[in-house]
Amino acid sequence: MMHKLKVGIIGVGMAFERLHYPAYKQLADRYEIVALCDLDKEKALNWANRLNLQQDSVYTDFQEMLTRKDLDVIDIMMPIELNYEVTEAAAKRMAGQRKGIICEKPLAPTLEQAMRAKELAPKYNIPIMIAENFRYNQEIDLIRDLVRTKRVGDVWYFVQNRVVNFPEDMLKNKFPAKEWRQHPEFPGGAFTDTGVHDLAGLRHIFGPIDSLQAFGRPQTADFAPYAVINANLLFKSGVTGNFNFFCAGKEMQHPLIGLRIFGTQGMIYLEERDCGTINLAFNDGRQEQIPYEVQKGYYNELLNFYNALTGIEPISVTPEMEYGDLKTVHDVLKSIQEKRIISVDDSDSYHPPYQQPPVNQAHILQ
Template sequence: MDKLKVGIIGTGLAFERLHYPAYQELSDKYEIVALCDPEPENTRPWAERLGLGVNNIYTDYRPMLWRGDINVFDIMVPIENNFRVTEDVARAVAHQHGRAIICEKPLAANYEQAKAHAELPRRYGVPIMIAENYRYSEEINIIRDMVREKRIGEPVYFINNRVICFPEEMLKNDFARTEWRQHPVFAGGVIMDSGVHDVAAMRHIFGAIDKLQAFGVPQHDDFAPYAVLNVNLRFHSGVTGQFSFYSAGKEMQRPLVGLRIFGTSGMIYLEESDCGTINVSYNDGRSEQVRYRPQRGYYNELLNLYNALTGREIISVTPEMEYGDVKTILDMLRSAKNGSIVEVDSTSSYIPAYRPNYQPQFEYHPVTWH
């Protein structure tokens, strides 16, 4: 098949640092043919780099939607615009074979938009992939398979601790520098923007969440309503756990708390997503280190979409699935505000919509045994 032609909507940091490197690596499968950003100075250097003429550069994405040569529209806009822009694109290309949409996470700013976004693929007959890279990352898929295979026996409980110092990150040349993240108009601020990754990982590993109860320490900074959010979760599978998201501090001691899963015959430990090693310890004294390649989620999600559009796979992370991740964050915020226990997933039969007999595009690499 010829390369899929891509139209980029939003040429900010997500494109520069996350999506574009993956497109480069998959240059035999994708070709970027159009760019859109409301700020011309953002598209100008990219147009030169990609060799695109002025007819392929836009400050308004809507005229680009009527081009017949674009197969994939990749949307990377501020969170509060995700639903509106995705709906505009879906409406314009409704029921056109060979057209698809990528939308960055989280898919919407509130409950209503999230629910409406989840209905877009059925409403307009357009394939939509949500770029939730944690669901596509090697480490989370390896851990998910370990849990399913009962590598540490029956999973009992977990600890998932995430710490970032957003006030310090705002001073760096990174995602926190953007004005719309510092003064968000979407629910939860950085708790939604970053914490939704952790929620996606937990739901990917353990499945549907039955109930949760959250407690928070309020703060007056715009970037998040709580300095820290502490959440108790019970999954339909019977697994329980604690999730903590600290948005305004540092974890100075090493190793980090990270993600720790305790089972009846051992435990799984991931310090953080870039460490490259999953540690498995068994109750009989054995231990194992499993290597993985960090930051492969962006590559894997684009590969999944390509394979889906060429009839080899189905899209792994759909709006219907991502709705559950966003709803969980919103439920956490509601629980912290009201002091209530909140029911999350209405069904206990939630199973991620992966293709039958899904096998990841990577292998286990045991390193040491003791």
């Protein structure tokens, strides 16, 4: 029988209910939620009843919850502007205690805080994973492997179009309905919150970015400074591409533009992340469809974190890696504002100094 890691949740809102909790249920043999914290105590108490937890396992002050000795994992699902603040406090409190932290993306609201956030894991000797589900999604991994194995030959370029109808979604029971997303206290608004996923996925597929140039169409609505962003990306591998982000309307024509990768022997096409099929079209007329399980990222990230804490494998998405994703977002915004080409990544590859988990992490199970 597997040893269960005991989890304390900070923030029991929509991200917990719709994204993390379903994955925890699937991994019930590895994780057990034992504590909940939320400023809305009634909401936390409702979840406690649902999870058969006692009222003394419910907190409104996360610092108080962090004093518990039985917690192996802290899972932070707060508004973006609080990510660094809460993660830093948790890392300080749990330093050297053989525990781990999961923080939602992006790791901080500003690049300055993100630079400090990427130092928290080595500074406090505590494993931290950033829950960037696109880097864990099955379709992104499959496309990365198709590119690396040259299934459509050498890649020339790509086009990706991402459309979010924020004005309509904010009136429904969806993530944009949250006040902190409609009036964000972090640069970039919806582009930072949503576009970081797509840029993380592209970096996962193609690797580090050499430079970029971006243009934006300004808008007056608070939820994002630009209704449209067009970014031209040059990867260090030589691949070029265009990423378009439109957050103020609809894409009505089907099939959607999606992600289209053009190679010397054919192309790879993903209409959208929930379609369940990757399409290959070869220059000789052959076609191939590769099925995948949609929305698998949340499960995969929790599985990876369990394996990391038990000494089986390293954390796949560390704060250093997520810093690069967030820096790309800020570089896009910087390029728009300064009307120039921006250099992005310094190195050709990424290998964190603690790629393998410290030996003492495996002691959690003993």
